[in-house]
Each structure stands twice: as structure tokens, then as C-alpha cells.
Amino acid sequence: MLELRPNCECCDVDLPPSATNAMICTYECTWCAACVEHCLDGVCPNCGGNLQPRPVRPAATLLTAPASTVRVFQAGLHRD
Structure with missing residues (x-):
């Protein structure tokens, strides 16, 4: 299961589980789409x-499979 890290590692913008602008690599390093393009x-x-x-995790599943709260x-x- 993906961690769904809560922020962009480059600019620290919040990326909640519903964020459609979150990007990841195979190690789940997490970035916003703007930083992926411009930085x-x-x-x-x-x-x-x-x-x-x-991927966006459906809100109903966050109760049993919560997103990470650890910011990088x-x-x-x-x-x-």
C-alpha cells in the first residue's frame, strides 16, 4: 500500500490523499506537479x-488505511 506522503519534498506544499497534482517515483518520493515540471x-x-x-485513495478507505503524516x-x- 502506498504511504501517500503529505507534502512535496521540494516546496513543502500540502498534498492530501485526494490531491490530483501529487507525483511519485518507485520509492514513493513525493512531489507536486509544478516542482516536477519546473524544478x-x-x-x-x-x-x-x-x-x-x-493515485488518489478513496476517502472511505482512509479510516482503515490512513495516509502518512510524516513530512519529508x-x-x-x-x-x-
Whole structure:
């Protein structure tokens, strides 16, 4: 089951389980679509893999399969 991390590792914007702009790599590194396009050039800086849209977990299943609350943020990745 995916962790559904709560934020973008680049800009720290919130990415709730219902976010349609969340992107992940095969290791579940989590980024917003804007950072993937403008800062990361479509490549995960942690593993070098490609990034894909993160699936949305239906709200009804969050009671038994909650999203992660652990925030990961890598200061210095974001380009203005």
C-alpha cells in the first residue's frame, strides 16, 4: 500500500490523499506537479527515476488505511 506522503519534498506544499497534482517515483518520493515540471525536469533527484501521478485513495478507505503524516522536505531543491 502506498504511504501517500503529505507534502512535496521540494516546496513543502500540502498534498492530501485526494490531491490530483501529487507525483511519485518507485520509492514513493513525493512531489507536486509544478516542482516536477519546473524544478526537477521530470526526474526524481533521489533515485533518478521517472515520476508518475500518485493515485488518489478513496476517502472511505482512509479510516482503515490512513495516509502518512510524516513530512519529508529537502531545503534547497526549489528553484524560483
